[in-house]
Amino acid sequence: MTYLSNEIFNIRRRSITGIWLRHALAFVRYWKFVMTWVLVEPVIVLVAVGFGIGKLVNAVDGADSYAEFVTPGLIMGSAMFHALFETSWNAYNRIENDVYETALTAPITVVEVTLGDVLWAVTRSIMTTIGVASVAVAFGWLDGWLAFGILIPAAMVGVLFGTMGFLFSAIAPHTTFLTIVFTLIATPLYFFSGSFFPLSTLPDWVEPIAWLMPLTPGVHIARGFALGHLDITHLWAAVYMIGLTIVMWPLVIYLLKRRLVK
Amino acid sequence: MTEESQLNGYRQVNATPGSLIRAEGLYRKYKNIAAVDGITFNVEPGETYGLLGPNGAGKTTTMRMLSGLTPVDSGTLTVAGIDVVQDSRSVRAIMGVVTQHDGLDTGLTVYQNLFLYGFLIGLSKSCAAKRTDEVLEFFNLRDRSKANVYELSGGMKRRLAIARSLMGSPTVIVLDEPSTGLDPQSRNRVWEELAILKDSGVTVLLSTHYMEEAATLCDRLSIMDQGKILDEGTPDQMILKHAPKEVAQVRVAPGSLRRVRDYLHKHEISFREVGALISVTGAEGVAPDLSELDEVDGVRTSYRVGNLEDVFLTLTGRELRDG
Numbered sequence: 001m002t003y004l005s006n007e008i009f010n011i012r013r014r015s016i017t018g019i020w021l022r023h024a025l026a027f028v029r030y031w032k033f034v035m036t037w038v039l040v041e042p043v044i045v046l047v048a049v050g051f052g053i054g055k056l057v058n059a060v061d062g063a064d065s066y067a068e069f070v071t072p073g074l075i076m077g078s079a080m081f082h083a084l085f086e087t088s089w090n091a092y093n094r095i096e097n098d099v100y101e102t103a104l105t106a107p108i109t110v111v112e113v114t115l116g117d118v119l120w121a122v123t124r125s126i127m128t129t130i131g132v133a134s135v136a137v138a139f140g141w142l143d144g145w146l147a148f149g150i151l152i153p154a155a156m157v158g159v160l161f162g163t164m165g166f167l168f169s170a171i172a173p174h175t176t177f178l179t180i181v182f183t184l185i186a187t188p189l190y191f192f193s194g195s196f197f198p199l200s201t202l203p204d205w206v207e208p209i210a211w212l213m214p215l216t217p218g219v220h221i222a223r224g225f226a227l228g229h230l231d232i233t234h235l236w237a238a239v240y241m242i243g244l245t246i247v248m249w250p251l252v253i254y255l256l257k258r259r260l261v262k
Numbered sequence: 263m264t265e266e267s268q269l270n271g272y273r274q275v276n277a278t279p280g281s282l283i284r285a286e287g288l289y290r291k292y293k294n295i296a297a298v299d300g301i302t303f304n305v306e307p308g309e310t311y312g313l314l315g316p317n318g319a320g321k322t323t324t325m326r327m328l329s330g331l332t333p334v335d336s337g338t339l340t341v342a343g344i345d346v347v348q349d350s351r352s353v354r355a356i357m358g359v360v361t362q363h364d365g366l367d368t369g370l371t372v373y374q375n376l377f378l379y380g381f382l383i384g385l386s387k388s389c390a391a392k393r394t395d396e397v398l399e400f401f402n403l404r405d406r407s408k409a410n411v412y413e414l415s416g417g418m419k420r421r422l423a424i425a426r427s428l429m430g431s432p433t434v435i436v437l438d439e440p441s442t443g444l445d446p447q448s449r450n451r452v453w454e455e456l457a458i459l460k461d462s463g464v465t466v467l468l469s470t471h472y473m474e475e476a477a478t479l480c481d482r483l484s485i486m487d488q489g490k491i492l493d494e495g496t497p498d499q500m501i502l503k504h505a506p507k508e509v510a511q512v513r514v515a516p517g518s519l520r521r522v523r524d525y526l527h528k529h530e531i532s533f534r535e536v537g538a539l540i541s542v543t544g545a546e547g548v549a550p551d552l553s554e555l556d557e558v559d560g561v562r563t564s565y566r567v568g569n570l571e572d573v574f575l576t577l578t579g580r581e582l583r584d585g
Contacts, residue, residue: 012351018382025378026369102365102426105329106382107355261331 007111007253015108019116020123022103023086038124039131042078046071046132049196050141061198062227067141072150072222073195075132076157079125080215081186083158086121087165088181092172100260110257114166121162122155129154142226149225156238157218160245163252164214170255189215194223217241280343282307282434282465283328287337290323297323299489300337305434310456310466314476314570315486316582321469322362325438328467329359342433355383358427358435362442364419366411372422373398373407380429390429397425401455417448421455434465441475453478473570473582483570485577492577497570504576505568506547512540515560522555536581543572 027034050067063069094100100113133150136142142150168181192202193215199207210216217237224230281304290298298320305311313321326332327339330350339346341353367375373394380390398404401421406414414422420440427435440456441449456479460466470476476483477497484491485500493500512533514522522540526533531550533542544550552563574582 014384015382018378021381022367022370022378025374026367029369029371097368098361098363098365099367099369101331101361102367102379103382104331105354105359105361105365105427106379106430107351107384108382109351261333 007109010109011112011115012107012109015106015112016116016119018106018108019103019113020119022099023117023120024123038082038128039135042074042128042132043135046074046136049074050136050139062229065141067139068227069223070196071133071136071141072226073193073219075129075136075150076153076193076215076218076222077190077195078128078132079154079157080161080189080218082124082128083121083161084165084181084186086124087117087162088168088172088178089175091117091166092169092175092178095169095259104260110260111253114163114252114256117166118159118162121165122158125154125158125162126151144228146225146228146230150222153218153221153225153238156221156241157215160214160218160241160248163245163248166252166256167248170252170259189213194219214241214244281305282342283311283467284340285324285337286339288324288327288334288339289336290320290327290332291335296489298327301484301486301489301491303484303491303494305465305467307465308460308463309481310460310468310479312476312480312483313467313469313486314471314473314480314483314574314582315469316471316574316580318488319471319486320489321471321486322438325359325361325436325467325469328436329354329357329361331361355430356433358430358432360420360423360427360435360437360440362438364423366419366422366426368411370411371407372403372409372411372414375411375422376426376429379426383430385430393429393431397428400428401425415448417444417451420444420448420452424452424455428459432464434467435459437466437468439469439471441470441472449475471582473574477570485570485574487574487578487580493573500573501568501570503573505570505572506543506549507568508543508547508549509566509568509572510542510544510549510552511564511566512542512552512555513538513562513564514540518558518560521558522561525555525558534575 049070054066054070057066059065060069103113104110129151133142133147137147164185165181168178172178192210193213194210199210199216202210217240220237221234224234283305286302287300288298288302289296289300301320301324303311313324315321323332327334328341328346330346330353334347341357344352346353367378370378376394376397377390380393381387385393398407401424403418403422403425406418411419411422424437424440427437441452444452453475456466466479468479480497482494482496483500484494486492493504495503512522516538526540526542529550531542531544533540542549542552547568549565555561555563571582574580
């Protein structure tokens with residue numbers, strides 16, 4: 001674990017804020033285009049599912065309407081997409097265009113680069129959460145002070161999937177490889193993490209697997225805040241997400257170091 | 263360039279005894295091939311030092327080891343007395359680095375590239391802004407400050423990368439092939455700017471495979487090939503030691519090539535063919551009299567003094583530019 005020993009206990013705050021600032025500056029330059037994904041796309045899905053499918057489906061699982069049930073799930077799905085995209089596709093481009101290499105010529109470590117990136121991934125998750133949640137509030141699908149708590153699972157999803165994205169960018173030989181981030185990770189998780197239907201409707205043998213999916217605990221917590229009832233299961237869900245993140249972290253650092261310091 | 267364009271604010275190197283950069287038995291292998299095979303060299307404060315060699319000589323690996331981008335397998339490497347292996351971060355705090363591919367951030371403007379690097383190093387926002395203005399001024403890039411990086415010419419990109427390496431007012435800058443791929447005008451401009459920086463007391467380590475660049479900029483240089491340093495000295499010393507005094511260069515039209523070869527063989531004159539050019543060095547390093555060849559159609563003979571290219575040839579038996 002020599003690759004971690006020095007860097008993990010010796011973190012310089014300026015490195016992390018500097019990397020974050022880099023992403024913020026780049027975002028501001030292209031914000032009009034990025035906002036279509038932060039806000040426009042998830043709101044289209046929200047409206048289509050909430051008004052469209054919501055007409056056909058009765059209220060489920062403690063929610064007054066299908067729209068109320070689906071809103072926290074869609075928000076978490078959007079939070080996941082943004083975090084994952086940031087550290088897979090965008091990070092891959094930064095590897096290829098020597099953005100990280102240049103940063104590493106400054107007094108910055110690989111650990112700090114990843115922390116700055118994950119912090120930005122979380123920022124994106126929170127941006128999309130605030131955007132979509134505001135629209136849901138306007139439609140009356142999300143209310144109560146407790147709904148602000150959704151920002152907590154949004155940030156956790158940002159950290160978890162921001163970390164996970166590096167597992168792909170760090171080993172990707174080309175951008176086509178990164179397609180699997182969406183085909184094999186993001187899209188299945190989007191649909192099978194309890195966002196659109198309660199996991200209890202799945203066949204008995206599939207349900208436990210769905211509960212282990214990394215987005216499921218995020219949706220579970222978000223729904224707890226949205227519908228206003230929280231219990232001990234939400235705490236376990238949080239512990240599970242944090243545990244997954246901690247387990248992935250050393251692997252991410254190992255893979256990125258192998259790619260960048262060679 | 264006028265005197266006013268001097269860029270100030272360098273941490274002046276104190277008269278501390280000893281070298282600024284010191285490599286001893288530096289070694290790095292990839293798979294089973296030694297990319298850098300136990301090299302030793304010192305760069306003294308204020309000097310411009312060159313690593314001259316063809317592609318694959320180990321120059322870039324050496325540069326990357328200095329900036330912590332490549333691990334050191336064995337040997338020691340220090341900058342201003344700081345061990346690169348033990349404390350790479352402190353080394354990077356006092357060293358500016360220009361990597362081979364510029365490493366500019368296409369997501370940011372020219373100004374932002376500089377400002378952000380200053381911020382990453384640890385300058386306050388106001389210091390970073392002030393320093394950005396200074397280096398933009400010095401490199402005459404002020405009117406491009408809002409431009410996208412991809413709108414710049416190759417020469418501007420390289421100068422921006424050099425500008426970026428100066429954001430932290432470094433004691434020493436390390437440049438990996440600063441003028442490779444540039445047109446002659448841009449190259450001259452980069453050389454001029456590097457000469458001014460040297461004048462302001464910055465220590466420079468550069469790698470190059472252009473012998474003109476090494477001869478123009480370097481106080482001392484090492485000739486590198488296949489991971490090893492073959493010899494070291496000032497450009498003049500190296501030329502005196504290893505290059506012939508005079509080389510005859512015969513330009514030959516393809517149709518006359520055979521006649522020229524026959525002539526040289528007949529007179530037992532050894533020669534080398536490089537492209538459409540035949541180089542001839544006689545005994546004692548003086549070119550033989552080739553005036554008889556002038557009668558052959560399409561032949562032009564000229565004489566030049568020995569240069570670093572010849573030094574490399576003597577040391578390795580190969581041409582520098584062939585790699």
